[in-house]
Amino acid sequence: MINIDTDRFLQDLHELRRIGTFRTGVHRPTYSPQDMESRRWLMRKMQEAGLEASIDGIGNVFGRHAGEGPHLLAGSHIETQNEAGWLDGALGVVAALHLARAGLPVDVCAFADEEGHFEGGFIGSRSIIGDLSEEEMDRSRNRYDGTPLRDALRDAGLAGLPRMRIDPARYKGFFEMHIEQGTQLESAGLQVGVVTGIVAIWQWQLRITGQQDHAGGTTMAERRDAGLTAVRLLAAIDAEFPRVCGERSTWTTGRIALDPGAASIIPGTADVLFQFRDVSMARLEAMEAALRRLVQESNRRERCHTELVEVHKATPALCDPGTMRALRGAAEALAPGKWQDMPSGAGHDAQNIARVLPVSMLFVPSIGGISHHWAENTSDEDLAMGMRVLAEGARRYLSGSN
Amino acid sequence: MINIDTDRFLQDLHELRRIGTFRTGVHRPTYSPQDMESRRWLMRKMQEAGLEASIDGIGNVFGRHAGEGPHLLAGSHIETQNEAGWLDGALGVVAALHLARAGLPVDVCAFADEEGHFEGGFIGSRSIIGDLSEEEMDRSRNRYDGTPLRDALRDAGLAGLPRMRIDPARYKGFFEMHIEQGTQLESAGLQVGVVTGIVAIWQWQLRITGQQDHAGGTTMAERRDAGLTAVRLLAAIDAEFPRVCGERSTWTTGRIALDPGAASIIPGTADVLFQFRDVSMARLEAMEAALRRLVQESNRRERCHTELVEVHKATPALCDPGTMRALRGAAEALAPGKWQDMPSGAGHDAQNIARVLPVSMLFVPSIGGISHHWAENTSDEDLAMGMRVLAEGARRYLSGSN
Structure with missing residues (x-):
């Protein structure tokens, strides 16, 4: 000893x-x-x-x-x-x-x-x-x-x-x-x-682009609210990921930055840090596929475009x-x-x-x-x-x- | 002239x-x-x-x-x-x-x-x-x-x-x-x-308190993710407000600040700026009542507590x-x-x-x-x-x- x-x-x-x-x-x-x-x-x-x-x-x-x-x-x-x-x-x-x-x-x-x-x-x-x-x-x-x-x-x-x-x-x-x-x-x-x-951590950035506008002058029908698109997409991930994840998978949204981030301004962009983790490559790939489907679906429905950026994918x-x-x-x-x-x-x-x-x-x-x-x-x-x-x-x- | x-x-x-x-x-x-x-x-x-x-x-x-x-x-x-x-x-x-x-x-x-x-x-x-x-x-x-x-x-x-x-x-x-x-x-x-x-603008702050933790070490079942509670509550507002609003009402989330805001940390708190606007007092009051119901419902379901803070209510x-x-x-x-x-x-x-x-x-x-x-x-x-x-x-x- x-x-x-x-x-x-x-x-x-x-x-x-x-x-x-x-x-x-x-x-x-x-x-x-x-x-x-x-x-x-x-x-x-x-x-x-x-x-x-x-x-x-x-x-x-x-x-x-x-x-x-x-x-x-x-x-x-x-x-x-x-x-x-x-x-x-x-x-x-x-x-x-x-x-x-x-x-x-x-x-x-x-x-x-x-x-x-x-x-x-x-x-x-x-x-x-x-x-x-x-x-x-x-x-x-x-x-x-x-x-x-x-x-x-x-x-x-x-x-x-x-x-x-x-x-x-x-x-x-x-x-x-x-x-x-x-x-x-x-x-x-x-x-x-x-x-x-x-x-392995697979880290992503969601870059959502809308139109910055005054929160009073722009009607709900007219606005392109990047923050709202972010909220809907993250809520969809919350609902969908349990269907594709493993027993010990985790997924986390660490940051949601709305620009410019003021009370009376419709956010023109939203910048989201999102990651998931697992020990199985097959599981990681299934989670990536789900994420890509959800972003695609968001881009079909929403008035703001979401770009999915791969930050890093470890093994x-x-x-x-x-x-x-x-x-x-x-x-x-x-x-x-x-x-x-x-x-x-x-x-x-x-x-x-x-x-x-x-x-x-x-x-x-x-x-x-x-x-x-x-x-x-x-x-x-x-x-x-x-x-x-x-x-x-x-x-x-x-x-x-x- | x-x-x-x-x-x-x-x-x-x-x-x-x-x-x-x-x-x-x-x-x-x-x-x-x-x-x-x-x-x-x-x-x-x-x-x-x-x-x-x-x-x-x-x-x-x-x-x-x-x-x-x-x-x-x-x-x-x-x-x-x-x-x-x-x-x-x-x-x-x-x-x-x-x-x-x-x-x-x-x-x-x-x-x-x-x-x-x-x-x-x-x-x-x-x-x-x-x-x-x-x-x-x-x-x-x-x-x-x-x-x-x-x-x-x-x-x-x-x-x-x-x-x-x-x-x-x-x-x-x-x-x-x-x-x-x-x-x-x-x-x-x-x-x-x-x-x-x-x-009138009725401006609110949603202060959500969870537990800051490592995004890998904490299982999904254990975590108290303030950012996720914010996302779910804001998604519920997005779904519910069209039922109580007037023709020209607007509502806006201008800021979602997750603390500490890093990729690999489960947010311990979320600080949200939320406002709505209308020319009718009755409509403003109906929107406030809906907001209070949704926060109450969130506090019943979620593991993170949301405090609804009135910032200002104009006439x-x-x-x-x-x-x-x-x-x-x-x-x-x-x-x-x-x-x-x-x-x-x-x-x-x-x-x-x-x-x-x-x-x-x-x-x-x-x-x-x-x-x-x-x-x-x-x-x-x-x-x-x-x-x-x-x-x-x-x-x-x-x-x-x-």
Whole structure:
């Protein structure tokens, strides 16, 4: 059984929490001063742990183990959603650091912008597997304020740095620890989830074009109200999707922006962010077909035209049977009866790394299931248990003693 | 027939258009530097026209005629919606100025914030009839950025100035010229509309409270999605309102703000601006009753609670028969067969002035019906014709020769 200093692990997590504090959470948008401060903090911690630390041209922070292999790669992301929680991403990065501290032959990586502040999504973990072109980087903009990715990289001091690539031959697998971001573990009274697969997110934008007009002078018969078309289309999705979805599919409208957004003006355009998630490609394709039918039907009926724009479509990833066996064995040894297999409803960097390496993920409970919100939290006891199970699982997987 | 220098009238309109230019329109939010510059411009123009110019503690700009009565009051507003048109409000103010220039005994007023940048609505024309309390001013905030009204008045240099009141004994009536903000005149090939009454706007806020959560970790069964509740409620309003509305009722959702508004976060709250308009109190009350029923039904069915907040409820106003006769006579003399009676679907300062004086309004066509948008426009020919009909109508009304 491997020895882990869980006090120091928790202390490092709390130290990182003080960078960009927002209420009890943190605010570290990708490439913001707070985010860059957290990346520099991580590089210092890597060096203390004996790793060779570097940062690349997309902001990935990498800590390379100096010793003999076979190696593991471990990590997650360090930036956060806006005004969000202290553990999402940070937990997996600090846990990876403590695998190395515990003497395991582990390279640590914090992948840039898992949270998708910039168009394209997962630009850090996609870059490191060779799936991010220079052309896509030229096009990508910040989703909130429109800043070009190139400008953000330049302002963060990253422009011109080479982008690193994973050498698959160096690694036996990839490990990512993460909070569950749901209530399944908490509801069942469990401490650890061994992830079986990661859903893919298919993200869309609905761009609806009507005619901006005065809300009094324009009769109901004359108006082309982009907001009303959005409401009708979203209500149709709400009615239709249960007929095509799977048992654990989710779909979410995160933003409805009416322009200009004033009380007395008929909206001229509506901009809607809509996504769905599933682990099955067939299910994802069925949901896309339903969405396309509903948009087509809306365009037949409505006076405002809806353009369906594909923002990104990820591939669902299954976790590796060998890594899962190692983690299950570790969980049963350390937390007997307090763990379960489960899919991940959220997207994670591991789904990209899965294209070049066997991957595994370990979940710890989220209190109240709250995530992407500053109130996100996990008990110290569960954090420490997750860290111990991750380390023991990594040890077992490396030694082949599953 | 009164003599009007329509070239100079158009020239003044174009001069005002250069203050806060946005594309072919203007951007002069209430108490912004651009708005205050336009108010100072107007005071200079009033003085040139021989009027005694002043500005009061709510930003109303007033030009008092020095000669004998009976007097008329005329005017409109000078601030604009954000990035909106050059004629909305400005037309009625400049037209009033040219009534005075033409030698008519007219006081000119530009009422502050007809466009409702600040909570409460119509604070200028309500202040001047004594319907705006100090307490309401203490509470009112900018609807876009939350700035307290008191702070905005202080920054504009208006704090501490007395607020003027209309002396009803001084006036025989009030005249307001305005663009139609619809397509009725254009569609019928007409140049002038004599307004019969002004709709009241009943403005509401729907505040929906759910639970912010991660869009992947939270199953469809667990989530409390404030945005989805908003969509369902607005779809129910869309289905139900045609059953209770009148022939020319309108209802509009101008804003749907989901918080935090990101792709992968289930919205924790939704903030919706909803309004309806009609000239009939009975119809307005029936629409309110329907809205309350639908919110009650939503709260019974949904997992997110909706609070219905009354923002403001105006009183519909009918135009004065005497002023209407004068304007009809002038229209038939100057534009025979090219005018009609019509209600105003938009709210106007005249609806408040109607509580203390006989009022009338004159409409000119809006090209394509576009308003509250920078593309708003009216042909020079229609603007000049409207100005001539307004002046001749005012002359006839003053002389009693309808």
